[in-house]
Amino acid sequence: MNSLTLTMPRLGETMDEGVIVGWMVAPGEAFKRGQPILELETDKTVVEFPALGDGMLEETFASPGDRIEVGKPIARAKVFSEADWADENAAPAEATVAEEATPVSILRMPKLGETMDEGVISSWLVLEGAAYGRGDAILEVETDKTVAEVPALYEGRLLRILAQPGEKLPVGAPIAEVEGRVEEVAGKAAVETAQAPASAPAGPRPAASSDRPRATPVARRLARQNGIALDQITGTGRRGRIERADVERLSGVGAPAAGDLHWLQTPAGRVAYTVAGTGGRVHLLVHGFAGDSSAWAQLSAAIARAGHTAVALDLPGHGATEVEGRDLVALADAVTRLAETLPAGATLVGHSLGAASAVAAASRLGSRIARLVLLTPAGCGPRIGADFVHGMAQADSSGEVAHLLRLLGPKGGALSDAALRQMAGEMARGRLKDLATQLATPDGRQRIDILRPLAQLNLRVSAVFGTDDRIVAATDALNLPLNVAAHFLPAGHMPQWDAPRELADFILNGGQHG
Structure with missing residues (x-):
């Protein structure tokens, strides 16, 4: 050796x-x-x-x-x-042989662990007729323990898929015909089922038989470490798979480290923001009261996966931003200045108080913004959930924060103890007390009105309301001016938490759904 x-x-x-x-x-x-x-x-x-x-x-x-x-x-x-182990490009002799006679091989259900006897085809990552290189992930397989992307051990071409997504097959069963070499897989069903998939007529794809939540190995490990049940998490990955960012959003570990933050210098001080994705359309995401840029983790990931860019800032008085945010003017100024650094034609997405900030910024930005999306916007009706607003501004313990977050919807109570302690420490700084009084009276009357500036905007505006929102009433949509299209989701105050896939589809596809 x-x-x-x-x-x-x-x-x-x-x-x-x-x-x-x-x-x-x-x-x-x-x-x-x-x-x-x-x-x-x-x-x-x-x-x-x-x-x-x-x-x-x-x-x-x-x-x-x-x-x-x-x-x-x-x-x-x-x-x-x-x-x-040599690089395939450094083996000219083997390459010459391959060129002379490329074999057609049967790719079989791989054995992804010593105890694995069968697996479910979750999805094919390579289309029929497409070539792949050594190490490229060609399919996704779900076992009783994990979901894994299976890489090719040799370069080749996928000729014909024999096993469709949802099919449960024993180790060694044929799953595809490929042009090129494959690794032999030992399995008792290899010979018995060799001909069956090839000759079986195409039909409806059966559903996967496992009720176990689908999640990547890293996501499972993070959830276990933070004491979070997978069935509490909405997956934003392929076919609803739970990914690392989904767990980080609930555990608090996904808050950007200092090295991951970008900074915008303004006359009032530095504003922090994060960027996900590098191409396509730009989406500027503005969080709500007592939040920060990490509230957009799932939506940012979905936007980036779709080939677009998500920019999420920490509003003044929130997160890592050094500027204090004592009123709506300070918040709108930060949104405006960051938007001015982005390419023209961006989509501006604002949530709750962030929606009010986005409306004020859009009034200044004019044609630089192509579209405005408001999520459960503050300032559209006479009342708002004062228990949450003033409660968060005064909170100084993780227990208080936990109870208040449950007002946001079904996912509000799923944060880990570490994340709750971190948020309680942030609230205890008292940065939001002045802003809370600007937003609502102690008995819940709203002090912000966005209906007038909304009516004057000359751009495409959509507003999304949660039918189970306990902070902003869904009936506030009845007050919107005629130039704003209202939409509803079965969600609480945080549709980006409760219905991330539906919301991402709505934003990325231009709000064509009613």
Whole structure:
């Protein structure tokens, strides 16, 4: 056996670095070709990386949580054949053989763990006729323990899909015909079912039989560490899969670290904001009273996955922003100044008090804003939930915060203890006391009116109300001027929490739904 240094693999053309989620083989343990040896997270996915040949892990150079550049050493192993691990572009002899006669092979249900006997095809990530490279994720499989994206061990082309999403099949059962080599999978059903999928007529796709919430391994681990039940989380991933950002939104661990924040210098001080995505249309997201940019975690992720850009700021008096926010003027000024740095034609999305701030900013920005979306907006009716507004402004304990958050809707009580303590510490600073008095009287009368400025706006405006909102009444929609289209979702005061997929679809598709 030869000693070989293993490096961070490139699992896609755009991958520059990866995070070690965990080693699945310990130093001193042997592994077989195709056996998952470590779990990696990239900017796009979480994947179990398989051994490209038989061997034994000698030593690991990277620990869980380490972010490593592609090509940098991560471990040393004893291997039987270094050629198995060589870059495919550095093997001209093998490539020549492949060019002369590319085999057609049967791809079988992989074995993703020692105890796995069967799996459910969650989805195909490569279309029929499409080529894929070594390491590219080609399908997603759900077992009784996890959901994993399965990478190709060789480059090839997907010729024909034999197993459709939702089908539960034993390990070794045929799932596709491919052009190129595949790893042989041992399974008692391999021979018995070899012909059945190929000859079976196409029909309705059966539903997956497992009621277990679908979640990535990282999301499951974070939920377990923070004591959050997966059935409390609305997944924003493919087919409703729960992803890391979904858990972070509830656990509080997703609040941006200092290095992840961007800063806008204004005459009043620095305003903090985050950016998700890099292309397409720009969406400026403005949170509500007592929130911050992390309230948009799920929506920001959905916008970025759709190929667009989400910019979420911390309003004055909130989060990491250094500017104090004692009135609506200060909030609107921050929104305006940040919007002026973005490309013209952005969509402005405001929630609750942030909606009022967005209306005031839109009045100043004119044609720089293409569309305005208001979520459960404050300032459209005579009353607002004063218990929440003044309660949050005065709160100084995690217990108070927990009870107040339940007023926001069904997901309001799902924050972890750590997140509640963090929020209580922020509220105890007293930054929101002046703003609370500007927003509502102690008995719940609103002191903000956005109906007049809304009627004067010359742009496309939509407003979304939650039918179960306990802070802003859904009947406030009856007061909107004629130039504002009203829409309703079965949600509380936080539709971005309660109905994230529906809301993302509404925003990204231009609000075409009634």
